[in-house]
Amino acid sequence: MTAASGQRAMNLPVAEFQPTAENQPATGIVTAFSATETAAMDAALEAALRGPRGANPLVGAVVVDANGRQLVTGFHRGAGTAHAEADAIAQAAAAGIDLRGSTMVVTLEPCNHCGRTGPCAQAIISAGITDVIYAVDDPHDPAAGGAATLRGAGIRVRSGLAAGEALELNRHWFQAVAAKRPFVTLHIAQTLDSRIAAEDGTSQWISCPESLADNHGLRGRIDAILVGTQTVLVDNPRLTARDASGTPAGHQPLRAVMGLRDIPADAAVRGEDGRVLHLPTRDPREALSQLYTAGIRHLMVEGGSRILSAFLTAGLVDELIVYLAPTLLGSGTPALNGLGISTLAEAQQWEWDQADGGSVRSLGRDLRLHLRPQHTESLEPQPLRAGAEPAMGGY
Amino acid sequence: MTAASGQRAMNLPVAEFQPTAENQPATGIVTAFSATETAAMDAALEAALRGPRGANPLVGAVVVDANGRQLVTGFHRGAGTAHAEADAIAQAAAAGIDLRGSTMVVTLEPCNHCGRTGPCAQAIISAGITDVIYAVDDPHDPAAGGAATLRGAGIRVRSGLAAGEALELNRHWFQAVAAKRPFVTLHIAQTLDSRIAAEDGTSQWISCPESLADNHGLRGRIDAILVGTQTVLVDNPRLTARDASGTPAGHQPLRAVMGLRDIPADAAVRGEDGRVLHLPTRDPREALSQLYTAGIRHLMVEGGSRILSAFLTAGLVDELIVYLAPTLLGSGTPALNGLGISTLAEAQQWEWDQADGGSVRSLGRDLRLHLRPQHTESLEPQPLRAGAEPAMGGY
Numbered sequence: 001m002t003a004a005s006g007q008r009a010m011n012l013p014v015a016e017f018q019p020t021a022e023n024q025p026a027t028g029i030v031t032a033f034s035a036t037e038t039a040a041m042d043a044a045l046e047a048a049l050r051g052p053r054g055a056n057p058l059v060g061a062v063v064v065d066a067n068g069r070q071l072v073t074g075f076h077r078g079a080g081t082a083h084a085e086a087d088a089i090a091q092a093a094a095a096g097i098d099l100r101g102s103t104m105v106v107t108l109e110p111c112n113h114c115g116r117t118g119p120c121a122q123a124i125i126s127a128g129i130t131d132v133i134y135a136v137d138d139p140h141d142p143a144a145g146g147a148a149t150l151r152g153a154g155i156r157v158r159s160g161l162a163a164g165e166a167l168e169l170n171r172h173w174f175q176a177v178a179a180k181r182p183f184v185t186l187h188i189a190q191t192l193d194s195r196i197a198a199e200d201g202t203s204q205w206i207s208c209p210e211s212l213a214d215n216h217g218l219r220g221r222i223d224a225i226l227v228g229t230q231t232v233l234v235d236n237p238r239l240t241a242r243d244a245s246g247t248p249a250g251h252q253p254l255r256a257v258m259g260l261r262d263i264p265a266d267a268a269v270r271g272e273d274g275r276v277l278h279l280p281t282r283d284p285r286e287a288l289s290q291l292y293t294a295g296i297r298h299l300m301v302e303g304g305s306r307i308l309s310a311f312l313t314a315g316l317v318d319e320l321i322v323y324l325a326p327t328l329l330g331s332g333t334p335a336l337n338g339l340g341i342s343t344l345a346e347a348q349q350w351e352w353d354q355a356d357g358g359s360v361r362s363l364g365r366d367l368r369l370h371l372r373p374q375h376t377e378s379l380e381p382q383p384l385r386a387g388a389e390p391a392m393g394g395y
Numbered sequence: 396m397t398a399a400s401g402q403r404a405m406n407l408p409v410a411e412f413q414p415t416a417e418n419q420p421a422t423g424i425v426t427a428f429s430a431t432e433t434a435a436m437d438a439a440l441e442a443a444l445r446g447p448r449g450a451n452p453l454v455g456a457v458v459v460d461a462n463g464r465q466l467v468t469g470f471h472r473g474a475g476t477a478h479a480e481a482d483a484i485a486q487a488a489a490a491g492i493d494l495r496g497s498t499m500v501v502t503l504e505p506c507n508h509c510g511r512t513g514p515c516a517q518a519i520i521s522a523g524i525t526d527v528i529y530a531v532d533d534p535h536d537p538a539a540g541g542a543a544t545l546r547g548a549g550i551r552v553r554s555g556l557a558a559g560e561a562l563e564l565n566r567h568w569f570q571a572v573a574a575k576r577p578f579v580t581l582h583i584a585q586t587l588d589s590r591i592a593a594e595d596g597t598s599q600w601i602s603c604p605e606s607l608a609d610n611h612g613l614r615g616r617i618d619a620i621l622v623g624t625q626t627v628l629v630d631n632p633r634l635t636a637r638d639a640s641g642t643p644a645g646h647q648p649l650r651a652v653m654g655l656r657d658i659p660a661d662a663a664v665r666g667e668d669g670r671v672l673h674l675p676t677r678d679p680r681e682a683l684s685q686l687y688t689a690g691i692r693h694l695m696v697e698g699g700s701r702i703l704s705a706f707l708t709a710g711l712v713d714e715l716i717v718y719l720a721p722t723l724l725g726s727g728t729p730a731l732n733g734l735g736i737s738t739l740a741e742a743q744q745w746e747w748d749q750a751d752g753g754s755v756r757s758l759g760r761d762l763r764l765h766l767r768p769q770h771t772e773s774l775e776p777q778p779l780r781a782g783a784e785p786a787m788g789g790y
Binding site: 331350365 | 592593601708724726733734735736738739741743744746747757764766
């Protein structure tokens, strides 16, 4: 199963489809998108999955010529890098492909103002592209208006193609933007039996060097990393992003410590750059609100058990990364210490996330598992496995 | 990395190489095996991994002609099915390939007496094969003597090629045979946070229907399945092998219940066929001894926590299968309840098992993880991850 087909297999909120003046013919039947345009959008959705989740949404872009041939495919590689449209246009330029008269098919409305990278609307106009099809509107105020700019330049703009899939692709990113809170990645480094420390508190290192390096790579891409005061007092982590030789990465996350106890004056987390923030609360919602105010758009929650459990219980985790070591401890600190769940029917349901290299990867001897909360809104109520598998009931 | 190269990457007990009169030339330098014979043995080792672990060892066989061309490849699909040599010969017969004058390269000494299937030595003789190369001797008394039978029929027999790899391939099977105990497969159906039941005891079903079906398929291949008396009293399982429609499989495992408490007269595990065995002990070693005496050569340990932990603590698990559901409970019954480990350096180390479809598979929404105890005998002592990854120390 490809990543894209995995997305398609789900029940999607088709009610999200927004017909526009252009794609709504007089008959009232929506027939505005050709088979090649639909195929291009499929390819754009699939390309989008190659990027990482975080402060920015996953976006893919495919440019097709007048004959429907796909000329170039771009995707967004995360905050601070080129948007999907700019990526596609840059690839075309590098390959000497003339995009004049072509159609840009993209999973999100092109931006007007791109912050660290140039505005995509202007890049599309400059490339001589004459048609733009996008799936869903950009929900941000600062970036909104890309479609209007394009239309103002005489480009034919249509939207709503595969809108359900595009919303589903970035479901939690849209939710975080709407709630004005950071996108939250939760990270657990555990044994097969889900222990994050042995009985005597030793935990360095449950994960293999490759997993640690992967985690440090993630630290170099996020805005902030969060632990509890308990973790600071017990493990005294630095929480900086470093490469295998210990050299600090160019980008360092803000170091956030959550909890009512003070951070010791000599705690390693204080570092030397002053980029540490104490959040004197036990409420994840309050912590996220303070971080958002501080400009944080992508947060990684690192631990320990209490903090992980608090964010999960509150339903405030958008992405879950588990580094699973092929080891057993049998006792010690469990990764989670309670989610307010008393019976199996209430278990938190997650789904495998195909984005950013796939849902399951080998990292050295570990497995890296990548999940996101299961989409439930448009699913039928499910009697748990008992109903799905009656014949084997009563094992 | 291929399965075979994964095996090769380990430190192997090269001292196991047994030079014979044939492969030990006068110079004292071992040069008896050609490059094509070595390549055939590599292919046989890789083919062997396609079979399942259990009462019989993994075995692969490749037949090469006088020019070194690989004519046919066979492997053993588990107890009750054709041995690798017979599989290869049957494939050749079906394809109309004449094996007269060819060389059979096989990872284990061909058997003289094969129980449920015919003796391989005779099949090799009948096929007109004139050379046999095998890696290691069959450790069984009843089957031993295959090499002698072949030599008696005028076939040139050599052994010791890739002996280290062949022993490593079936390391735990050789240990179980030597200890006169069943080969032990341990099965855990758990959430991401390694819970096997919620707080209220509900556990049906943590795994998805595809995982349940896989487990029932395994039940249909083993000699016995074992649970603790606690599981019988709480869950009242039937422990029979059934297909998705509830129809019993043709082969049913013996149902073993371990523990000092009696099995209730109306317990489902009693069934109607009388194939239930009460093992009134808490000692896994004693349970295995009783099962071996009862003719059991492949046991699956099903649960619960106490039983799983007892077998793991005793080091009596040869194969570990984990059905990992993408769900979180946060509390409830942990899969394991103590392995006598107090610090991380003592953690049980496992390695991914490539046999039988690979180490990680998707089963419906679950992951099926397949592991075996890490090989430690010939490895250098390892300072745990702290030493391996000094630069990131003190995270």
